[in-house]
Amino acid sequence: MKRNRVSATGLALALLLAACGGTSTTSTTAEAPAEVTTTAGTTDTTAAPSDGTTTTAAAEVEMMDIKISLIPILDFGPLYLGIQEGIFEAHGLNVETEELFSSPGLVSAATSGASDIATTSATQAVTGISNGLPIKIVSNGSFSPTEGNTEILVLPDSDIQSFADLAGKTVSTVALQGLFHLGTLSAVEADGGDWSTVEAIPGQQPELADALAAGRVDAIVIQEPFLSQFLRDYGFRSLGNPYAELGYSIPAGVWISSIEQTEAEAEKMRRFRAAMAEANQFAIDNDAAMRELIPTFTELTPEQVAEISLPIFDGNLPEESITAMGTSMLNFGWLSYIPSYTQVVWEDPGA
Numbered sequence: 001m002k003r004n005r006v007s008a009t010g011l012a013l014a015l016l017l018a019a020c021g022g023t024s025t026t027s028t029t030a031e032a033p034a035e036v037t038t039t040a041g042t043t044d045t046t047a048a049p050s051d052g053t054t055t056t057a058a059a060e061v062e063m064m065d066i067k068i069s070l071i072p073i074l075d076f077g078p079l080y081l082g083i084q085e086g087i088f089e090a091h092g093l094n095v096e097t098e099e100l101f102s103s104p105g106l107v108s109a110a111t112s113g114a115s116d117i118a119t120t121s122a123t124q125a126v127t128g129i130s131n132g133l134p135i136k137i138v139s140n141g142s143f144s145p146t147e148g149n150t151e152i153l154v155l156p157d158s159d160i161q162s163f164a165d166l167a168g169k170t171v172s173t174v175a176l177q178g179l180f181h182l183g184t185l186s187a188v189e190a191d192g193g194d195w196s197t198v199e200a201i202p203g204q205q206p207e208l209a210d211a212l213a214a215g216r217v218d219a220i221v222i223q224e225p226f227l228s229q230f231l232r233d234y235g236f237r238s239l240g241n242p243y244a245e246l247g248y249s250i251p252a253g254v255w256i257s258s259i260e261q262t263e264a265e266a267e268k269m270r271r272f273r274a275a276m277a278e279a280n281q282f283a284i285d286n287d288a289a290m291r292e293l294i295p296t297f298t299e300l301t302p303e304q305v306a307e308i309s310l311p312i313f314d315g316n317l318p319e320e321s322i323t324a325m326g327t328s329m330l331n332f333g334w335l336s337y338i339p340s341y342t343q344v345v346w347e348d349p350g351a
Helices: 008-019 072-084 103-111 122-130 179-190 205-213 224-233 258-266 266-285 287-297 304-306 319-331
Strands: 026-031 036-037 041-044 054-056 062-070 093-101 117-121 135-140 148-155 170-176 199-202 219-223 239-241 253-258
Touching: 008 319, 041 253, 054 122, 062 072, 062 103, 062 266, 072 093, 072 219, 072 224, 072 266, 072 287, 093 103, 093 224, 103 122, 103 135, 103 253, 117 122, 122 179, 122 253, 122 319, 135 258, 135 266, 148 179, 148 224, 170 205, 179 219, 179 319, 205 219, 205 224, 219 224, 224 304, 239 304, 253 258, 253 266, 266 287, 287 304
Parallel strands: 062 093, 062 117, 170 199, 170 219
Antiparallel strands: 026 093, 036 041, 054 062, 117 253, 135 253, 148 219, 148 239
16 A cells, blocks of 8 residues: 655644644545455455446455545554455455545545545534534544543642642643543543633644643643653653543544435445444454554554554444533533434444
């Protein structure tokens, strides 16, 4: 699969976009290989006819072309692993990937039909749908872990000892009304603090360590790989993972498509959802293989990958997670109403 490597700046922007927000004009394109080695052997795909379908000699499955636009970050790593292992080909999909670093660009790729599938954050998807954006979540990408991965850091001598102590403080949450912001306010509220007095300001993760060290902010919300680096190099103190206070599993990155596409290409959506479910499970069962692949679509080194905690890969998206997240967003004034589960998540008409 041909693809340009992500620069350090690109990685920072990708992580910011995963937390819902920001734009960049940098993009790369990756094409699925003509021959994919699977766990069961190698299957050669025949040349595609004009309608974009092919048939594999081994399984006699009619192949469908699918274009996927994504941010190349940890949340969506199982896609790359699934392509490498031939999982998508086994489900009858010829995958073309396009790497984008613009959140509006990704959503536009889905709504315009330029791509069949694109990525965004769960908060952005719910916000967009509540505002009339014609998209559906086809599959969840991952859930945010409740230990490690994402934590709120303060100076070692800070008088902030708990999430509740963040009331009245300035916290850099990467993107306003994103997952970090949601986790922070929810943790403050759950701990008995006044979430409405927290001043959230956006900032790029690589720059936040200096902002905290200089006292320009009182706390920062940091995700891997920067979390391990900042704890080691700056000696910051962690208040813990804010998502542990939510009481429900919070979806992080999600796979979306336009309503028009989901209605016109139900079989393609069905195959994608099934392939992602298998790829997610393969990533869980083969942690070493997943970690070995991560440096190929990020600029993380094998040493960095070895010490970080990975997202919880799971394509299922329970109704209670969407409802609870929407309730929090409504409470914080980010939504005018909570979209129903069927408004948010694509329901397979053939299921």
